[in-house]
Structures are given as structure tokens and as C-alpha cells.
Amino acid sequence: MFQSFEATSDTSTGPARLAALRAALAAEGLAGFLVPRADAHQGEYVAARDERLQWLTGFTGSAGFCIVLPDLAGVFIDGRYRVQVKGQVDLWHFTPVPWPETKPGDWIRAHLAEGVVGFDPWLHTGDEIAKLETALAGSGVTLRASANMVDRVWPDQPAPPMGRAFVHPEELAGASSHDKRAALAEGLRKAGQRAAVITLPDSLCWLLNIRGADVPRNPVLHGFAVLHDDARVTLFAESAKFDAATRAHLGPHVTLRPPLALVPALHTLTGPVRVDATTAPVALRMELEEAGVVVAAGDDPCRLPKARKTPAEIAATREAHLRDGAAMVEFLCWLDAEAPKGGLTEISVVRALEGFRRATNALHDISFDTICGVGPHGAIMHYRVTEQSNRPVRAGELLLVDSGAQYIDGTTDITRTVAVGDPGDEARACYTRVLQGMVAISRARFPRGVAGCHIDALARYPLWLAGMDFDHGTGHGVGAFLSVHEGPQRLSRVSDVPLDPGMILSNEPGYYREGAFGIRLENLIVVAQAPALPGGDSRDQLCFETLTFVPLDRRLILTDELARGERAWLDAYHAEVLARIGPRVSAPALDWLRAACVPL
Known part of the structure; x- marks a missing residue:
């Protein structure tokens, strides 16, 4: 199977490795x-x-x-990992630091009076280094590009x-590489730029x-490219990765080096x-400036066109989600039958789910290691089960399963939290608030120009009313048989990228109670043109089309x-799930699906 369950983290190895790194740093000054x-x-990834x-x-x-x-090693982690980090690092030698609440420059100034801090310029963007240099200005600490000392x-x-x-x-991409290169090259010419350096694997x-196949779970290639203003591309990648068919596909205007x-x-x-200062390594700017080449600031020219899916990509990903939805329904039917018997564990659940996806005969890979957390493990937002952590599926607990698949025609990502026995009224109250947030996003209409930061609060409002919240964004971008996390679009307090059709x-x-349970519900959605409303004015509005069709518990x-509108949306959603997925599943799963989709 794709997923393995060996532990990849060992707290006992950190102290010796940290000591070796500090010795190397001292020798380097x-x-x-x-x-x-x-x-x-x-x-x-x-x-x-x-x-x-x-x-x-x-x-x-x-x-x-x-x-x-010299005397402190801070591990900076955001809200998704506050629980996880405490179980993975040696807390005598590494100190978890809440980030972005704590800025790295402020932290360094507080703990280092003077000296030189090294960094590998190939592993940091220009923006990262510029912000850190600004924060350290006037202190006794300076930054210096160096060889990678960990290596x-x-x-x-x-x-x-x-x-x-x-x-x-x-036919799945909806546009030829030639046409994409020509369109971006025209944009470079209009901007007065001779070339752009492409660094992101999905771009x-x-x-x-x-x-x-250079990164686990995401079907991307490692390499760099220079896109010239005449639409030629110089691709810097290992030639052994390309067979004759792929070389022929690249064509005469793509040079492999x-x-x-x-x-x-x-x-x-x-x-x-x-050079995109937000995504490209600062080493690129340093090399260009050393050679006297003028560097122009600007976004990676691929990112927005890639995010705005073509009609062909959207049609293909709809089919991928229907296929995946059928596999999920088979899985949930199996889970409801087997969980009451006892004997299931987190690992057996993960294995079963991958088996149902493999049974489609279309699975290229899973899109990330399945997050399957029972009870308190569900509160670890990115929990990965191992042979050591594997927990039985017990009655009276919630089971959170966050998973996805890579199919040639689309990338899926879905989370369902389900009841095993009776988890109690408090768990149901929290689940209902999370569900209301998901429904609010699903029903949203908004004018063009609205960004993810404007919409994020819709998902949190039902939780805020109860004094609750969650420490991750409401949504991330998703690629078309590419990275399961794709930028620049997001539903997040920090995202100012306007949402466009096709994204x-x-x-x-979600909601997470450390030591008790975790709840997360996830559908994928695509930005679409909103239909006109009777009595509305002529404002151009957008909405979300739901791509994921799997019942909610x-x-x-x-x-x-x-509220009445929330119930109406859920009943309509479940009716559509039954209509779309019912013809694709086995007879036992269809019986289960009919019961799962009964109107509220």
C-alpha cells in the first residue's frame, strides 16, 4: 500500500545531532x-x-x-502543531515557539546579544531574509549566507x-504547453521583462x-526553468528523469539542461x-545581481493561471470526486458495520480506506498520508498513525478521517468525523457548530474582488458564539492532479488574493479539544459565477460549487x-449525494447511503 506506519520521528536522536551542528557552527564562526x-x-512538500x-x-x-x-534551539510551529511538537522533540534540548505570534527576529534579539547567524540561501525566499534583516537591524546580530551546515x-x-x-x-489540462508559454511570454513582454525564473515544482x-514523482504523494518534478519572452523555456533538471516520449512532448522550444x-x-x-521574492530562493537574486543582471520583482507568472482551472480541468476533477465519493461511501458503509464489533484500530481503518480507493482501478497515489485519529488523537490536527501510536477504535469516541487521492483526472481531499457509539451531547454540540461553519461557506455569495480573508470568518462565527475557534485556515487551494495544497488562493485570515472563477x-x-477529541469536516469547492437572483441588482457575484459528495454523519x-436555510442546504446536499453516488456503489453501500441521506 502507499501509506506506511513506521515511526519517522525519534526524540532520542535530537540531542546528539544538535551538539554536532553546534560544533560545526563554532568551527565556521x-x-x-x-x-x-x-x-x-x-x-x-x-x-x-x-x-x-x-x-x-x-x-x-x-x-x-x-x-x-549556542544555548537555545527554538522550534517554531503554528497552531496546527502545538500538540504534535510536544510529543516529537526532546523538550530538554528543543524549545517549541508559537509562530507567527512570535517573530523570529524578535526571538533572536531576545536570546542572542551578538554574532553571525548563518542561512542556506537556497532554502529561504527573498522576502523571508529581507524581513529578518529588517528585524535584526540595529542589533549586534547579522545574517550571513553560508553552506548548509546541517548537510x-x-x-x-x-x-x-x-x-x-x-x-x-x-485533454485533461485544457490547454497546450505551447499556448500556456505563449500567453505568459506575452505578459513578460508587456511588463518589459526578458525572462522569468520558475522555481515551484507545481508551476x-x-x-x-x-x-x-520527486515528492511523496504529489506528482511533481524537481527542477528549475527560465521562461523567455519569446516563449522558449530552458529546463534545468536531471535528464535521466525524461524518457523519449516525454522529451518529444517537450518539443523543440524547451531545452533540457x-x-x-x-x-x-x-x-x-x-x-x-x-524573480518572485515570495516563492523563489534568495540565492537566485544573489546570483543574478552578482552577474549585473537587473532583477524585476513580480509574482511567479504561473501561479494565478494555474489556480484558475480550465473548463476541462474542472470537468475532470468533478469526475475524480464522484469516483472518490463512491469509494468513500463504500468505506463508510464498511466502517459502520465493523466498528461496533470491536477489533478495529486506526491502522486497520487507514488500510481499509486505501483498499476502497485502489478498487477503483484509477488510483495513482494517495494525496497525503491519511490522518486517522480516534478520541484524543483527533485533536492532533496533522496526526499520522504509527505502529507505536496505533489506537483501538472504541465505542463512545469520535473518529476523524482526513484523506485524499491522486487520480490522473483530479486531486481529492475530504474529511469526515463520525460517531462510534454514543460520543455524548457535548461532542454533538461541537460537531454541529463546525457543520454550520462548513454550510455557511458552501452557501456564500460574494462580489468579485473578495478574498479569502473576507470569507474565513463565516466558518468561525458559529464557534465564536460558543467561545471556540480553530488554529488553522478554513481552506487551502488544491491543484488539478498536482499538489493537494496549492497557492496562492486560500480561505484564511492572512489571504488577500481575490477569489476567481475556477479556483x-x-x-x-474544525474544533479540537486536546486530550479528548477532534472534529473537522471538509469538502472541496470551486469558485463559480453566481446565478442572478430575483430582485437583485446588477452586481457581478461569485459563489462556490461543491465538488465533494459524501454524507455527513x-x-x-x-x-x-x-436554521431553516442550513437544514435546507443539508437536505439538498444529501439528496444530490444520493443521486450522484448511488448509481456508482454496491447494493449494500446503496442501502447504507439511502439511510445516511434521509432528510433531516
Whole structure:
């Protein structure tokens, strides 16, 4: 199966590795070093070779960083990982730091009077380093680009990934690579720019209509590209990743060169060259400026076009979600039958779910390791079950299952929280508030120009009324057979990117009570043109189309707490689930589905 259950974190290894790193820093004349969870491509997901943060500290979360000083090592984690980090790092040697509440510059100033803090310029964006330099201005601390000091003390560091690239069909992409390159090149010419450097793996794959296997769970390729203003592309990637068919697909206007040729090639460019300071490693700007090439600030030119899915991509992802919805219904039917018998564990649940997805005969991979948490494990937002942590599925507890699949025609991500026996009225009250938040997002209408930061509060309001909240964004962008977390679109307090038709997002409010239970409900949605309303004015409005069709656990809903419009939406949603998914499932699952979709 795709998912394994061995423990990838060991608190006992951190102290010795930290000591080795500090010795190397002292020999280099450095008082500290920044250790991000990042690679040179600045994607969210990294290969084993780039898991430096995990290797050093034991922390396995998908976001965070460590600042190592002579007498203190701070592990900076956001609200998703406050519980998880405490069980993964040696708390005598590593100190969890709440982030972004605590700014790294302020923390360094508070704990280091003077000295040089090193950083690997290939692992940090220009914006990150600029903000940190500003925060340290006037202190006795300076930053210095250096070799990666973790790599120096990591004796068995894995080799770089060598996954094979493959062609993504144009009929699923909805546009040829030639047409994409031509459109972006025209944008460069209008901006007076001669080229743009592409660093994000999903941008690279989207632009060239290819996919790869360099990062677990996400079908992306590691490489860099220079897009020229005449639509030519120079692709810097290992040639062994490309077979004859993929090379032929790239065509004569895409030149394949080895990764080591990137820096010399940058020095030969004629500017202005666009570099995205928010996503590209600062090393690119440093190399271009050293060569006297004018650097132009600007967004990665692929990000917004990639986020605005084509009609072909939306049609394909609808089909992927129906296929996945049928697998989920088969799974939930099985779970309802087996859980009361006892004997299930978190691992057996994960294995069963992957089996139902494999039975579709269309599964390329799972889109992330399934989060399956029973009882208190559900409160660990990104919990990953291991043989050591595996917990029985017991009556009277909530079971949270957050999972997804990679199909050639789409990427899915769905969370359902279900009752095992009777979890009690308090759990039902919390579930109902989370559900109301999800329904509020699903029903939203909004004018063009509205961003995720404006909508995020809709999902939190029912929880706020009860003095509750959740410490993650309401939704992230999702790719089309690409990364399950895609930018720049988000439903979040910090997202100012306007929502445009075609953008796919998750809708996933939650509530987590440490040591007791966790609740999260998630559908994927796509931004669409809103239909005109009788009596409305001529404002151009958008709405969300729901892509995910899987029942919500009616046993956990306090129906009397729902407003009329909320009940109407849920009944309509369940009717549509039955209509769309019913013809795709087995007879026993259809019987289960009919009962699960009975109107409230």
C-alpha cells in the first residue's frame, strides 16, 4: 500500500545531532543557523533528502523551522502543531515557539546579544531574509549566507530524488504547453521583462503539461526553468528523469539542461529577469545581481493561471470526486458495520480506506498520508498513525478521517468525523457548530474582488458564539492532479488574493479539544459565477460549487440548532449525494447511503 506506519520521528536522536551542528557552527564562526522545512524549490512538500528539520529535531509537521543558537534551539510551529511538537522533540534540548505570534527576529534579539547567524540561501525566499534583516537591524546580530551546515553533519543524508517525468494529457489540462508559454511570454513582454525564473515544482509541471514523482504523494518534478519572452523555456533538471516520449512532448522550444548549469545560465541572461521574492530562493537574486543582471520583482507568472482551472480541468476533477465519493461511501458503509464489533484500530481503518480507493482501478497515489485519529488523537490536527501510536477504535469516541487521492483526472481531499457509539451531547454540540461553519461557506455569495480573508470568518462565527475557534485556515487551494495544497488562493485570515472563477479550495472548519477529541469536516469547492437572483441588482457575484459528495454523519447533528436555510442546504446536499453516488456503489453501500441521506 502507499501509506506506511513506521515511526519517522525519534526524540532520542535530537540531542546528539544538535551538539554536532553546534560544533560545526563554532568551527565556521557562526553563532546560529536557520533550519527551515524547505527545499530549493520552495514547495510545501519535500523529498527525504530535504527533511533537515525532521532529522535534526524530530518534528515531522509540514511547516515550521528551527533557529539554533549556542544555548537555545527554538522550534517554531503554528497552531496546527502545538500538540504534535510536544510529543516529537526532546523538550530538554528543543524549545517549541508559537509562530507567527512570535517573530523570529524578535526571538533572536531576545536570546542572542551578538554574532553571525548563518542561512542556506537556497532554502529561504527573498522576502523571508529581507524581513529578518529588517528585524535584526540595529542589533549586534547579522545574517550571513553560508553552506548548509546541517548537510555537513548529516552522514547518511539521502540522495536527491530521481522520479520519472511523464506527460499530462492536453485533454485533461485544457490547454497546450505551447499556448500556456505563449500567453505568459506575452505578459513578460508587456511588463518589459526578458525572462522569468520558475522555481515551484507545481508551476513547472503545469507550464509544461508534465508530472513527476520527486515528492511523496504529489506528482511533481524537481527542477528549475527560465521562461523567455519569446516563449522558449530552458529546463534545468536531471535528464535521466525524461524518457523519449516525454522529451518529444517537450518539443523543440524547451531545452533540457542539467541542474548544475542553472547558475552559469543565470549569469548570461539579459534583464530584467522576474524573480518572485515570495516563492523563489534568495540565492537566485544573489546570483543574478552578482552577474549585473537587473532583477524585476513580480509574482511567479504561473501561479494565478494555474489556480484558475480550465473548463476541462474542472470537468475532470468533478469526475475524480464522484469516483472518490463512491469509494468513500463504500468505506463508510464498511466502517459502520465493523466498528461496533470491536477489533478495529486506526491502522486497520487507514488500510481499509486505501483498499476502497485502489478498487477503483484509477488510483495513482494517495494525496497525503491519511490522518486517522480516534478520541484524543483527533485533536492532533496533522496526526499520522504509527505502529507505536496505533489506537483501538472504541465505542463512545469520535473518529476523524482526513484523506485524499491522486487520480490522473483530479486531486481529492475530504474529511469526515463520525460517531462510534454514543460520543455524548457535548461532542454533538461541537460537531454541529463546525457543520454550520462548513454550510455557511458552501452557501456564500460574494462580489468579485473578495478574498479569502473576507470569507474565513463565516466558518468561525458559529464557534465564536460558543467561545471556540480553530488554529488553522478554513481552506487551502488544491491543484488539478498536482499538489493537494496549492497557492496562492486560500480561505484564511492572512489571504488577500481575490477569489476567481475556477479556483479550487477546501472548506474545512474544525474544533479540537486536546486530550479528548477532534472534529473537522471538509469538502472541496470551486469558485463559480453566481446565478442572478430575483430582485437583485446588477452586481457581478461569485459563489462556490461543491465538488465533494459524501454524507455527513446525521447522528452527530443537533437538528434543532440549525436554521431553516442550513437544514435546507443539508437536505439538498444529501439528496444530490444520493443521486450522484448511488448509481456508482454496491447494493449494500446503496442501502447504507439511502439511510445516511434521509432528510433531516
